[in-house]
Amino acid sequence: MSAHIALTQNEIDALARLEERNRTLKRGSVLRRSSDSGNELFVLRKGCMMTYVILGDGARQILRFHFPGDMLGLSSILYEEAPETICALSECVVCPFEKSGLSELVETHPRLAAMILVYGQIERIALTDRLAALGRTSAKARVGSLLLELRNRLRAADREIGDSFALGLTQEEIGDATGLTAVHVNRMLRQLEEEGMIARTGGRVTIRDEIALTAASNYVDRHRGLDLAWLPKGR
Amino acid sequence: MSAHIALTQNEIDALARLEERNRTLKRGSVLRRSSDSGNELFVLRKGCMMTYVILGDGARQILRFHFPGDMLGLSSILYEEAPETICALSECVVCPFEKSGLSELVETHPRLAAMILVYGQIERIALTDRLAALGRTSAKARVGSLLLELRNRLRAADREIGDSFALGLTQEEIGDATGLTAVHVNRMLRQLEEEGMIARTGGRVTIRDEIALTAASNYVDRHRGLDLAWLPKGR
DNA sequence: CGAACTATTGATGCGTTTCAAGACGCGTGG
DNA sequence: CCACGCGTCTTGAAACGCATCAATAGTTCG
Structure with missing residues (x-):
């Protein structure tokens, strides 16, 4: 926070x-x-x-x-x-x-309660991005944006993480997150790999062409560009 | 509120x-x-x-x-x-x-700010329901649950509304909400009508078999069953 | 009354699912 | 240490759901 x-x-x-x-x-x-x-x-x-x-x-x-x-x-x-x-x-x-x-907390530190409200809104916006992805984008774009989102969130928690990270998800889990079957997730990953956007070795994924992947995935990072100056000052 | x-x-x-x-x-x-x-x-x-x-x-x-x-x-x-x-x-x-x-409001009426937080969460849960609908349910179920949601929200604003209501949306708008094309929305509406779950007469929709429609749509009404007793008492 | 949007219906094609089978990795117990 | 079982990954072939294209009818509004 x-x-x-x-x-x-x-x-x-x-x-x-x-x-x-x-x-x-x-x-x-x-x-x-x-x-x-x-x-x-x-x-x-x-x-x-x-x-x-x-x-x-x-x-x-x-x-x-x-x-x-x-x-x-x-x-x-x-x-x-x-x-x-x-x-x-x-x-x-x-x-x-x-x-x-x-x-x-609501009573004694209203500003912290407001911050929790704000985080709820950030999550809500992230959900609307995923909603748009499920409703209106292709399977490849959904898998791609999930990879980018995971990388960014992992990096926010650990500054050491660069373009390569341990996925920590099975293909079935990726499918259940993106509304696809595990089989099709596998095909999409292979396709992203063949097109040079990512590389895979064991459980790890490397993002090789972030610009192309971001463009192909309609991805927006919602943890950037926040403006919280309107919140009350701390006491 | x-x-x-x-x-x-x-x-x-x-x-x-x-x-x-x-x-x-x-x-x-x-x-x-x-x-x-x-x-x-x-x-x-x-x-x-x-x-x-x-x-x-x-x-x-x-x-x-x-x-x-x-x-x-x-x-x-x-x-x-x-x-x-x-x-x-x-x-x-x-x-x-x-x-x-x-x-x-956050400073002078923290409890109201908390209520806004709560409403944000309700909306967020409604979004997750729609996410699940887009990711894992058929076109017919998506259209059906949209109809039920609209009816319930309209009824919350106006107690007079029963099973029949003015849709107020074009089929293209229904499609953009459910991740479908207008053409396919039209077919799904006709199918729901043929199966006796709804009736349509120029702009208006009547829910004829709410139980069957709810079951076919995986629909959950998130404005019911709220428990807000944990909020601070008013002053 | 005409223009523009909206609803309806059919034919065709593509993207994704489903089904199926084999390979690989990994932990467990003999 | 190896054999076995189980979960995950991979790949192919066929089927299905929804999209796309297209054409017509109905509706609304200036």
Whole structure:
């Protein structure tokens, strides 16, 4: 959060209090199942996670991926039954806290609550980008923009990451995120590779021609170009 | 908002202050164009609007529909350039106010700011439902769930509305919302009609078998089953 | 009354899915 | 240490859903 606004010491302390407890998760373990009652929220400290829904016919749609610093489960606390399942994609550490912790934050640090609102909006815009991708772009573009998004989010968490990164997803998971079958994801990856935009070796992907890939994918990075100067000053 | 929590007189006054100014819009007029700089927010008081993006190849994806009581343009104020275009679907009345009005609200009425956060989350969940629909359901299901969503939102604004309502959308607009072509939307509407789930008579749609349509569409109404008891008490 | 948009319907083609089979990698237990 | 099983990746062939193209009828509005 401190990347976007200057936090006061009070605010830093309040945020630290939310991260007092820790829980570790193995790849594949479910943090919250759809239709659980969700009274807890989480901050993801380490690792990658995803949220998905399972439709009536068993098909899975991955809704979003989460990276360190993200707040998890905010949507679940609005409903008696969680609408989504949250699941670990790698070894993860999360910090659970109660709904009431958020409620207190609203009263004692309204500016932080506003920042959470802002992050919700950023996520919402990222969702609209994906919506447009699913509705109106080709399979190749969807796979391409997913690769770019993953790379950028991983890089935001770890400045060391350049054009090459460990994918950490199966092709079936890529398919469930992009609305494609695993088989077709495989073909699209091969095609992107044949066209020189990416390279693959073992679980790693290298982006070889970012400009061409960005153009072919209609990709927009929504974590750039933020303007938060209108928020109240810190106290 | 008063439908979900008990507002204090102070809070009601603060909200009324946001709605002091009025602007009317004709069908088709654009309230904010993508890449405009957006310093204003709006409350939609009357009519229906939509938000969309135009992709590089000219294709349009409608992201969401707006109904009376919705706050518009929240996502635009995060960026120097608005990511989306907002456009009137019918005769509309909107109440514009400055970003700074929201900022003040955060400081003086944190609970209202929290409610705005909550509405953002509801919209976000509605977006994830549509994402799942675009990624993993058939054309017929997408059209069906759009019809159900429109009916429910219109009914929330006007209790008089039963199973029959004025669509107010062209088939091309339905297609741009569901990721289909206008031609295919037409075929799906006819199919739903032939199967007895809906009836159509010039501009109006009647839902004849809501249970079958809901089942065929994987539809979930996200404005039901809210649990907001965790919010701070009003003062 | 004409122009422009909207709805409807048919024929054809393409992109993606489905089905199927084999290769590769990896962990487990004998 | 090897054999086995299971999950993932890869590739081909065929089928299907939706898009595209095209032509006509209906509707709305100046």
